[in-house]
Amino acid sequence: MCLLQPFCTGLVGCVEAAFAGPARRSSCRRCLPVFGRYEVVLPVHVPDRRQRAQVQRFPRIVTAVAALSLLVPSAPGLHTIVTRTALPGATLTSPAATTIQRLPHAFGNGYPTANAGPGRVALWTGEFSMSALDVSVPGYADSLSISRSHMTYESPGNAITGVFGDGWSAQFNGVAGMQVIDSTRLDGTLVLADNDGSTLVYMSPTGERRTDGTLTAGAWFPVDEDTATDGSKLAVTGSGASTVLSYTEDDGTVTTWKAATAPATGQDIQFQIDRISEPGRALHFDHTLIGSSKWRMSAAWLDIYNPDTTGTDTMDSIKVASYSYDGSGRLIKVTDPRSNLSTEYTYNAAGDLATVKPGGQVPFQLNYATSDDRPTMDSVARVGPGGTVTLAKFVYDVPLSGDGLPDLTAASIARWNQKVAPTRGFAIFGPDHPIAEGPGPGDWQYADLRYTDADGYTINTAKSGAGGWQYTSTPRQDLPTPTPTGLP
Template identity: 30%
Template sequence: MHLTTATVLALLNSSGSWTPEPGAEAYTLSYSSSANTYTLTDTSGTTTVFAKSSTTAGVWAVASTSPAGSGTSVRYRFDSVTSGSTTTMRLARMAAPTSAISDLNASCLTPTTPAAGCRVLQLSYATATTATGTTSGTFGDYAGQVSMVVMWATDPATGTETSKTIAQYAYDSTGALRQVWNPQVTPNLVTAYTYTSAGRVATLTPPGQLPWTFTYGTAGTNGDTNAGRLLSISRPTLTPGSASSTNGTATTTVVYDVPLTTAAGGPYPMGASDVASLAQADASTDATAVFPPDQVPTSNTGSGNLTSSSYTRAEIHYLDVNGRESNTATPGGHITTTDFDALGNPARQLSAANRELALAASTNTELNVLGLAAMTPAQRANLLSTVNVRNSSGQLLTDTYGPLHQVTLEHALAASGTSAARAAGSVVAARTHTHNTYDEGRPTDGSANASGLVTTAVTGSTIAGYATDADTRTTKTTYDWTLGQATKTTVDPSCLAITAATGYNSAGKVISNSQPSSSGSDAGTTTTTYYTATGSGPSGAHPEWADLVCQTGPLRRHHRWRFQPESAGHHDDHVQPVRLAEHADPDRQRRHPHHHHHLRRGRP
């Protein structure tokens, strides 16, 4: 048996437990027989619950997602739909967490009109087809397809739950999506689509802009006869100084089956032996070129049609046997390199500039300064790469070594073996090295939701011939393990002890930030308060804004800021803060419009 969500796949063992497939080791899957639910948990502590009910046609559907330890969840409602003998399920509503509502399912997801305080996105599906053709003016609804997205929220002026359509869709008589717009914007800004006879997108027209045209066909020499490969993307160009007159078309072209060697007609020597000379472990197996409008190739198939000199303006994307991008070449022959470990994590990265340095002649000044002149290109490439080292499971990044470069020692370095001591101020060739330690102090009593968090990071300079790194600097991080959030970060704890602290409420929202110089009870600490559904004062009795930011400012105030939504009738009745009130003292106030998109936490 297996359970799938996105790209995560787990296998059921004979014992009844679940084992993640390779690459999904960061996830655990558990089953609750009492609740008849499956819970998927990642190392950050975020959980996704799958449930099965009569409304989901016997299918395990996502019921909720919850950040670690927050006690808050986004909840989902799926409805089953039967057409003939086939029953399917579709997403109907998503409810954002809010302390104003104790039961999101009963109050927000189930009723026709959600209760006051709910914040809901609703997907409305057409019950009948009104589209009559495939030309403009004949578009409309298509049965079973989403016709609009509706947002429910509480009007702060009336205290009642109201709805607004925030996205609307129009289809043609074949069921193809033709138009998308937000009806709250007048005039409507419509994004339009047309299609080929095979059902592929032919044009995409953004609102107020000229259309993009997509051309498809066959390409390559691997025997693929499918005519669905993207060959080019084009768009009319405007005459300089004109907003409507066109003077040509700019075309970006894709070329497939680009040869990997120059002998075969490829732009660069990227065959297995070529890249092995630079210690590249993941040799490329395929290459595709993207040509800008100022160079249009004569064919969409490189092999047998183009020559090595045909790619002067193209960007080439090289893929390994697993479809991962192992090399990228930009015009001028600047080529990056990425090697991957067995789990698909980047293990080594070589920049284009350092790749060129590794291939340079031994007389190159920089090679001689770094002590690399006598080495082979492969040896140089390894030392000029960024190398990532992971633990045995492949989940935790334990060490990172940067490219070799010159550094000036801040502190003296003791002798090591046959390597002499180095005085402070010495210029040496070194690699930046960061070593990470994880989960120090993590509770073992079951209260911790998160794991795999860096608690100590030591960064220094690794110098060949020396057993220890030079000029190390330590950063220690303390966590609320229930929430999986950092509460204190200390740089150089044994000396300077530069410490910043963050406090959270039980829902995982930030309530205080203390600068390194702060005692925690002075102006160096900033506090944040949130609206509540009940209570009094500026933040109380506002179920429509519950859990959104109300005020933020220094603990011992010299001035303060208060997010103050405007009166009803403006777009802020759907929980978008639009005004910032700055107070220098009780008798002086300045107000001005100011959008705060980051305050939308809690919206679905």
């Protein structure tokens, strides 16, 4: 729920971003899904003492009124928007037009990336990313699967994507990955929201708002055209802690969510994924409560038809994954009970992933540096027979020229008629030439060098060989610059 809801002015396109630090943010996804991070600080004068206390709890608060949906992940860079606070009576002490640097997850779309042990690093931001496929069961329409991804700058997840704890995002097939938003107290609807902002909206069978702790049982009907043409059906069964929400697709796939706790008067219902089934097979999930409020997925089970059984019970239930957590709700072990092999994780004091230990192997050690008050991937190491081996070392902001470096200044690239000069350089050192600290003039020849323009698009690479530097040049396919519209 939006932290500023008591003060919300109901502005269309409003997005609330409460920073707990430059590398962390939570956003009001009920209004507008936002991808990436926005580094912006607006000095705000708040006259009311009660409102001032609210701002002091979240010292970096800004609401932006613009066509922010235009700021999609494929169009990073500098954008000018009109901003204003959502607190009545508050006034800005900075100019109305503010330029912000948008920093999305910089993987793909021309951003420079490099292998980093069990994952990859986005050189533009220094963010580490890895993924894992825990379960995959071939099906008639699609595979039933569970996968996870980890990103250093991952936003707080919802009840569906956040079931593996901070930093991890869960991925399920189809509608199972959508968040269930309970708006029954507000307007009598249940909303299935995808990460891209698309929604399916269903109205209560009675067409009335919920005023107690009971969700109306029966078939719910679609509210808008997109939901109606989807062709699927939504139904509610049970009550209290046994409240179940079922979504049936036209191919026979059924996805169910259950209430985490018994619905209560005056509270929104929190749903968690319970089961994904199709003819002859299904996945169902167990959840555990850590502390007073952190629900985590603890196990996944495969229910599958067994042709060797007789009678009415022809389905076998097999545990295919189990998940363990520490006292803070962080994922520390994933086990496949069939092979009894486990992947283990540890975290550093800042909460970032520190080691990854695949089953039966020695762990990868992830080392971070600090840049602009945020963690950046520094190196990846592993213990070998002869001691610790550095698999990769990453260097940021490499100069465009200098002692031992290739020359990629504007004057130099004009030799091959390159129009746009790079603005930032990055270096990756492999295990054949490990370095402990900053590289010297004699080290650069062993590095893999990448260069980007001001927006992070990789336009040059350089590697030493054949008696000199070998270059590549990749002309950028220019992206349209989003122009905010509908400003007040």
